[in-house]
Amino acid sequence: MTQSGEIQDDPFWYKDVIIYQLHVKTFYDSNGDGYGDFAGLIEKLDYIEELGVTCIWILPFYPSPLRDDGYDIADYVNINPLYGSMQDAKNFIKEAHRRGIRVITELVINHTSDQHAWFQRARHAPAGSPERDFYVWSDTAEKFEDARIIFIDTEASNWTFDSVAKQYYWHRFFAHQPDLNFDNPAVTEAVLEAMRYWLDIGVDGFRLDAIPYLIERDGTNCENLPETHAILKQLRTALDADYKNKLFLAEANQWPADVIQYFGDGDECHMAYHFPLMPRIFMAVHQQTRLPIVEIMRQTPAIPESCQWAIFLRNHDELTLEMVTDEERDYMYSAYAENPIMRCNVGIRRRLAPLLENSRPRIELVNGLLFSFPGTPIVYYGDEIGMGDNVYLGDRNGVRTPMQWSSDRNGGFSKAQFAQLYSPPLMDAVSGYQVVNVEGQLMDKSSLLRWMRRIIRLRKQYKVFGRGTLEFIEPANRKILAYVRQYESQTVLCVANLSWSPQSAELELSRWAGKTPIEMFGMEAFHEIDETPYVVTFAPYGFYWFLIEK
Numbered sequence: 001m002t003q004s005g006e007i008q009d010d011p012f013w014y015k016d017v018i019i020y021q022l023h024v025k026t027f028y029d030s031n032g033d034g035y036g037d038f039a040g041l042i043e044k045l046d047y048i049e050e051l052g053v054t055c056i057w058i059l060p061f062y063p064s065p066l067r068d069d070g071y072d073i074a075d076y077v078n079i080n081p082l083y084g085s086m087q088d089a090k091n092f093i094k095e096a097h098r099r100g101i102r103v104i105t106e107l108v109i110n111h112t113s114d115q116h117a118w119f120q121r122a123r124h125a126p127a128g129s130p131e132r133d134f135y136v137w138s139d140t141a142e143k144f145e146d147a148r149i150i151f152i153d154t155e156a157s158n159w160t161f162d163s164v165a166k167q168y169y170w171h172r173f174f175a176h177q178p179d180l181n182f183d184n185p186a187v188t189e190a191v192l193e194a195m196r197y198w199l200d201i202g203v204d205g206f207r208l209d210a211i212p213y214l215i216e217r218d219g220t221n222c223e224n225l226p227e228t229h230a231i232l233k234q235l236r237t238a239l240d241a242d243y244k245n246k247l248f249l250a251e252a253n254q255w256p257a258d259v260i261q262y263f264g265d266g267d268e269c270h271m272a273y274h275f276p277l278m279p280r281i282f283m284a285v286h287q288q289t290r291l292p293i294v295e296i297m298r299q300t301p302a303i304p305e306s307c308q309w310a311i312f313l314r315n316h317d318e319l320t321l322e323m324v325t326d327e328e329r330d331y332m333y334s335a336y337a338e339n340p341i342m343r344c345n346v347g348i349r350r351r352l353a354p355l356l357e358n359s360r361p362r363i364e365l366v367n368g369l370l371f372s373f374p375g376t377p378i379v380y381y382g383d384e385i386g387m388g389d390n391v392y393l394g395d396r397n398g399v400r401t402p403m404q405w406s407s408d409r410n411g412g413f414s415k416a417q418f419a420q421l422y423s424p425p426l427m428d429a430v431s432g433y434q435v436v437n438v439e440g441q442l443m444d445k446s447s448l449l450r451w452m453r454r455i456i457r458l459r460k461q462y463k464v465f466g467r468g469t470l471e472f473i474e475p476a477n478r479k480i481l482a483y484v485r486q487y488e489s490q491t492v493l494c495v496a497n498l499s500w501s502p503q504s505a506e507l508e509l510s511r512w513a514g515k516t517p518i519e520m521f522g523m524e525a526f527h528e529i530d531e532t533p534y535v536v537t538f539a540p541y542g543f544y545w546f547l548i549e550k
């Protein structure tokens with residue numbers, strides 16, 4: 001059982017934690033200026049601790065013009081004053097650690113804001129100078145033409161002309177986010193300095209944002225290049241040289257075969273998101289078949305012993321549909337984003353609960369998969385209470401609205417004037433803060449929040465979920481997803497009904513003949529396994545985790 005209340009000296013801690021993802025801005029405003037802040041986050045640490053998560057991933061909180069919600073960083077080694085002071089950030093890390101909660105921050109190194117001093121210096125410096133060389137410049141926009149455009153809703157090219165420099169600069173994302181030039185060793189050095197700065201303050205790891213795009217080469221799609229992996233190995237060597245028990249988490253929105261390169265031989269990233277799995281969970285539930293999930297896991301190669309997948313249902317971005325086929329994408333759009341306003345870039349800008357039509361059984365089902373599949377689960381703030389979204393806010397802001405604490409003014413998020421809030425809180429009849437909020441869900445013993453606390457507590461009691469192997473059992477009924485997780489002496493059989501209707505299935509479990517499966521939520525014994533097929537019946541979207549005792 002994972003201990004809470006202290007940080008363990010364990011190099012593989014990231015295999016056992018449960019991650020809670022939040023933006024400081026969205027969580028709790030302690031000083032009434034309309035923005036969440038570090039002091040507010042500290043006040044809400046009790047809530048996070050009681051939820052049971054053991055690691056917090058905080059989205060970018062650095063000085064920024066906030067044109068990409070802080071992923072446009074203007075200074076790597078400071079705090080955006082809207083969120084408090086450096087001392088507040090340090091206090092937060094200390095307070096989290098005191099509760100046994102680790103803290104992961106963002107290392108957004110592919111690009112900076114155009115307001116970063118490095119870019120301002122670069123555009124004013126002569127072409128070819130070391131200062132100009134911090135970014136990627138060209139006299140024409142006809143280079144690296146095989147690189148796709150990622151933000152297709154806003155950008156027409158990966159090149160933008162800078163009137164001061166009188167050259168084009170390269171950017172894989174928004175035009176106000178010039179890409180750093182990792183062919184220049186001084187850039188890697190500068191980035192390492194920022195990394196060490198935060199490690200010295202005590203952060204436990206970094207999400208490496210947009211990591212496949214560090215290096216560009218003509219004639220390639222400029223993604224996953226060997227030179228990019230060489231830079232990553234260099235960062236990892238520097239990390240391991242001076243620090244212990246730290247983490248790199250790769251944001252590489254790629255197919256499994258490309259993503260696993262980001263683990264290297266255990267000498268690049270410790271963790272990487274499983275981007276292709278996520279949309280297939282939604283597909284499986286809508287199509288009422290396990291096939292999309294089983295197929296993608298079959299295509300997922302083994303990863304080095306020290307490495308781990310990060311798995312998630314939703315995050316702060318659109319539900320990305322880049323890692324599906326064209327037909328699957330069409331299906332996902334028609335199933336989950338019928339109204340075109342719900343679409344954004346190559347994806348769907350909605351939160352978990354509205355995607356699943358606020359169906360409690362479906363929300364529980366997908367969380368049941370999240371918490372029992374191989375990898376470390378990530379919960380996006382607000383999804384534990386079933387928060388909704390506002391697709392009319394533009395870009396991805398609809399899934400970044402203020403945390404809903406109570407039915408008080410501004411959802412208890414802030415005492416500011418409504419107009420002063422960084423974003424309007426949700427106020428609609430289905431998901432507004434009057435209906436969906438933490439206070440109410442704590443009063444209600446059968447709320448989603450209470451249920452989430454229970455499943456998180458259960459998951460933490462068994463290392464098998466974070467560390468075990470995965471094997472599918474394939475009953476004839478394809479609406480049933482069944483898999484075995486196995487680690488040391490722990491064996492858990494997970495079975496789930498992906499259908500809206502009651503189902504039964506016959507499972508081939510004869511290898512455990514004579515054993516009695518214990519359903520783990522209630523710790524009730526089911527009937528004994530024998531040589532004949534094991535019959536399980538399911539309520540709509542029902543699922544069970546069975547402990548198969550030695």
Ligand code: GLC
Pocket residue numbers: 068071072108173209210251316317
């Ligand atoms: C990552 C972030 C996203 C951001 C982009 C560009 O994909 O998750 O929010 O817009 O990088 O920085």
